[in-house]
Amino acid sequence: MRSRLTALSVLASMLLSAGAALAEPDITGMWALSQPEGQTHQPPAPLTPAAQAKAAQTNKISAANNRLIGEAHTKCWPAGMPGLMQPPFGIEFLQTKGRITILSEVSNLPRTIYLDEKTHSESALPGWNGHSIGHWEGNTLLVDTIGFNGRNNRVSEKMHITEKMYLDKEGYLHDELTMDDPVNFTKPYTVHYRYKKAVGVEASEVMEYVCEVDPANLFAFEQEQKAAGLASDYDPAWSAQAFSAPAPKQTASAK
Amino acid sequence: MLRSLILAAPFGLALAAASAANAAPSPGITGLWLLDQRVYDSVYDQDDAIAPLSDAYKAKAEEIRKARVDGGAVLSDNGKKCLPIGMPGMVTNEFALEFLETPGKVTVISENSPITRTISLTRKTHDTELEPSWNGDSIGHWEGGTLVVETTNLNERIPHIPTAGGVSSLKTKITERYHLEDGGKLLVNRMTFENPEVLSRPWSLTFRYHRAEGDAQLWEYVCEVDAAGWSERYAGDPQFKPGK
Numbered sequence: 001m002r003s004r005l006t007a008l009s010v011l012a013s014m015l016l017s018a019g020a021a022l023a024e025p026d027i028t029g030m031w032a033l034s035q036p037e038g039q040t041h042q043p044p045a046p047l048t049p050a051a052q053a054k055a056a057q058t059n060k061i062s063a064a065n066n067r068l069i070g071e072a073h074t075k076c077w078p079a080g081m082p083g084l085m086q087p088p089f090g091i092e093f094l095q096t097k098g099r100i101t102i103l104s105e106v107s108n109l110p111r112t113i114y115l116d117e118k119t120h121s122e123s124a125l126p127g128w129n130g131h132s133i134g135h136w137e138g139n140t141l142l143v144d145t146i147g148f149n150g151r152n153n154r155v156s157e158k159m160h161i162t163e164k165m166y167l168d169k170e171g172y173l174h175d176e177l178t179m180d181d182p183v184n185f186t187k188p189y190t191v192h193y194r195y196k197k198a199v200g201v202e203a204s205e206v207m208e209y210v211c212e213v214d215p216a217n218l219f220a221f222e223q224e225q226k227a228a229g230l231a232s233d234y235d236p237a238w239s240a241q242a243f244s245a246p247a248p249k250q251t252a253s254a255k
Numbered sequence: 256m257l258r259s260l261i262l263a264a265p266f267g268l269a270l271a272a273a274s275a276a277n278a279a280p281s282p283g284i285t286g287l288w289l290l291d292q293r294v295y296d297s298v299y300d301q302d303d304a305i306a307p308l309s310d311a312y313k314a315k316a317e318e319i320r321k322a323r324v325d326g327g328a329v330l331s332d333n334g335k336k337c338l339p340i341g342m343p344g345m346v347t348n349e350f351a352l353e354f355l356e357t358p359g360k361v362t363v364i365s366e367n368s369p370i371t372r373t374i375s376l377t378r379k380t381h382d383t384e385l386e387p388s389w390n391g392d393s394i395g396h397w398e399g400g401t402l403v404v405e406t407t408n409l410n411e412r413i414p415h416i417p418t419a420g421g422v423s424s425l426k427t428k429i430t431e432r433y434h435l436e437d438g439g440k441l442l443v444n445r446m447t448f449e450n451p452e453v454l455s456r457p458w459s460l461t462f463r464y465h466r467a468e469g470d471a472q473l474w475e476y477v478c479e480v481d482a483a484g485w486s487e488r489y490a491g492d493p494q495f496k497p498g499k
Contacts, residue, residue: 108369127475
């Protein structure tokens with residue numbers, strides 16, 4: 001009886017692993033960006049004249065004001081795409097029925113790739129991450145993303161991103177990401193990310209990474225924009241009052 | 256050979272089921288859920304819905320509440336600064352909630368939270384080296400059909416206890432007991448709050464969520480600090496120090 005059970009369990013585990021090979025590749029888990037040697041930097045972006053001019057203007061204002069933190073970080077915007085796919089921290093992929101969810105520690109918005117949709121839903125609103133649909137072709141996940149709100153740097157509402165994600169023989173996860181945005185790039189621009197599986201207890205869960213807007217930095221940014229003649233939320237009347245008068249006292253002690 | 260393969264298949268599945276004891280009973284909790292309860296003035300529609308504060312904290316909480324109301328506060332300070340809603344808020348608000356079950360964990364995503372929450376099903380003890388956080392450190396396990404989750408290491412930035420505005424404590428522990436009803440269409444969360452300093456006794460609330468339609472998707476819900484209106488919002492803020 002025992003030997004028959006053993007034979008059956010061996011057969012069962014063979015069947016289970018055979019079944020797994022037929023299913024989609026397992027990319028669930030915690031990953032960390034791990035660019036191959038010599039490919040740490042992506043190829044330079046083929047910027048349109050408009051995009052180049054915008055970059056030059058931003059750099060000029062930053063240099064004039066010793067500004068290190070740009071608008072997106074000053075205002076705690078979502079990292080968006082492709083930004084959230086290149087975090088300096090962990091990035092977790094979760095595979096469940098009909099979707100792949102990507103949690104990137106650098107992003108305050110998770111990303112979902114819908115595997116059960118063939119076309120983009122008309123009800124998808126423009127957003128920071130866009131709307132992603134995908135399907136497996138053999139061992140490669142093909143993803144198509146549209147629906148961007150054009151808020152992040154070098155991302156217009158016309159942005160269209162296509163990706164090829166796959167595991168290589170050594171177990172690295174790859175994402176070949178192509179950005180097609182005629183407003184920002186003169187031709188489709190492809191970047192290639194490679195991730196290594198993160199192991200150990202420290203890598204088991206995404207950690208909380210919270211951006212908190214620093215009012216002083218936000219205020220300074222708006223003031224710089226105004227001084228450069230750009231659209232700004234800087235209010236000189238309030239500024240005069242805020243910097244001259246002490247803040248009103250609380251009616252009761254808060255702590 | 257074929258006959259033994261057919262015999263082995265169901266046995267193989269049985270083996271798989273036995274090793275997956277740390278998993279939800281069918282149909283599982285993966286999916287999008289929507290809170291059933293109504294919320295009025297931050298108080299939930301159920302009995303015993305006000306936190307039983309200890310004597311020491313009752314006076315303090317009332318003082319803070321009065322200062323905010325008298326000061327004309329409408330939005331919470333954290334809300335206007337776009338800070339995380341934290342626990343338990345991220346699972347007790349009326350925005351869509353997504354549970355994702357993958358091996359060894361349950362991931363919780365709320366449209367209303369800029370950070371996700373991971374419940375570890377593999378860790379048996381809390382991580383004592385992490386800094387206190389907005390969602391805390393959650394470890395869980397399945398007891399038959401009930402997912403029991405224990406959350407500690409919550410920070411002092413928000414009360415982490417409903418109706419206990421102004422409370423600041425690192426000692427709060429939240430225990431959730433989730434189970435499915437109505438053929439998997441209803442998710443029930445019995446949530447217990449414990450804090451020997453703040454509460455006069457352990458205190459529980461029950462939350463019910465119904466499963467959203469199969470093709471429902473989370474929307475992007477992004478909080479942006481409003482620069483234009485922030486002059487009013489920060490003017491009386493003791494933490495705001497203008498100038499470079």
